Amino acid sequence: MSEALAAEWTAWIAQNVLRGAPDEALVATLVGAGLSEDRALDEVTAVRRSPILAGAASLVRRSAGVEQVARLLRERMPPMEEVDALDEDELYRTFWLGHRPVVFRGGARGFPAMGWSFDGLAERFGEIPVDVLADRGADWWTDREGHVARTTFGALVRTCLDTVGDAVYADGRSELLATQGLEPLAADLGLLPGLVGDGFPRLWVGPAGTVTPLHHDQSTGWLVQLVGRKRVWMASPLEVALMSTTHGLFNTVDARCPPAGELEEVRFSTFELEPGDAVLIPVGWWHQVEALTPSISVSMGGFRWPAVHTWYCPGRATLP
Ligand SMILES: O=C(O)CCC(=O)C(=O)O
Known part of the structure; x- marks a missing residue:
């Protein structure tokens, strides 16, 4: 992996943080992709602390709630x-x-x-x-x-x-x-x-x-x-x-x-x-x-x- 983390990887970390993935799992994947463990942890922490992520997270929580509603109703859909x-x-x-x-x-x-x-x-x-x-x-x-x-x-x-x-x-x-x-x-x-x-x-x-x-x-x-x-x-x-x-x-x-x-x-x-x-x-x-x-x-x-x-x-x- 190059010096600056590729944008796709930053997006990948953000998506998985929003999905509730634990840091260890994210770090393990990044290490598998070629990052050192320290660097991987830094990148995950930077995304986690980002105000951009915090802004998005409040909206994602709302969408995630609506998704649960849809899943509940889907279970009750007759054939x-x-x-x-x-x-x-x-x-x-x-x-x-x-x-x-x-x-x-x-x-x-x-x-x-x-x-x-x-x-x-x-x-x-x-x-x-x-x-x-x-x-x-x-x-x-x-x-x-x-x-x-x-x-x-x-x-x-x-x-x-x-x-x-x-x-x-x-x-x-x-x-x-x-x-x-x-x-x-x-x-x-x-x-x-x-x-x-x-x-x-x-x-x-x-x-x-x-x-x-x-x-x-x-x-x-x-x-x-x-x-x-x-x-x-x-x-x-x-x-x-x-x-x-x-x-x-x-x-x-x-x-x-x-x-x-x-x-x-x-x-x-x-x-x-x-x-x-x-x-x-x-x-x-x-x-x-x-x-x-x-x-x-x-x-x-x-x-x-x-x-x-x-x-x-x-x-x-x-x-x-
Ligand atoms: O028959 C078709 O090829 C499509 C028909 C359709 O999409 C519709 O009636 O809404």
Whole structure:
């Protein structure tokens, strides 16, 4: 180790002091990294006495308390539920007030869109120009606008049927239903419990293999499967380990293979959505979605109860 202690090591000492690690353990690690015992003890003592650390510590105590609250509530989280019938009263009392997701099997069975097929839609709307996300690499979400491309609905359908992968996706924000010429599609949708007006629908159209990375939204929504199948992973906002890996609304953890350590302990519920199935995704719940076949889904979020919480973003939160 060089003369001046590397900044990462000072940060490492500070983090571990704040975690309550004893000096001996810190010194042992620093000695293992090449410091003499005296020097290691000096460095730990300097960090421990730093007024900067004292300032941070009072805020960390508050966050640590909140973390305990989250852990307590997490222990009491019931397992994810699936139902075949759900009225508005039950949705409100059990799931809305409980802030719990629910899979509603066959909830959208009555939507006329259940009769959609890729070929049928291409025949009706093939010539219509649409926006899609294209050339999606691993971190496309850091520059969504940079991936917007113009194509036709017919070409999108061919991509869906002839390719597998995550490169091209007409996601919700591509706003297919608001696209000139595609307006008639909205007439084939319906409402699920709790929704009012037109339910504020957004279509998601893509090939097998599209992956919407782990993220949370700032409003509650139904995700409804219309054509094909998707696999969904969900985790409660009380899973505090996910707080270390958030970037804005997204999370770098891949729910299919969480990294070793505390992230392995995150309790993900996973299930498949078939045509007609819907899942209620409460605001703040982490979710990741992978298309298992060419897929058309619709997300809906116009509820009769307050559902939008634009302030909620733990990935960018500061303490009050
Ligand atoms: O279906 C997808 O790919 C993602 C859907 C989603 O994230 C949502 O409805 O909030």
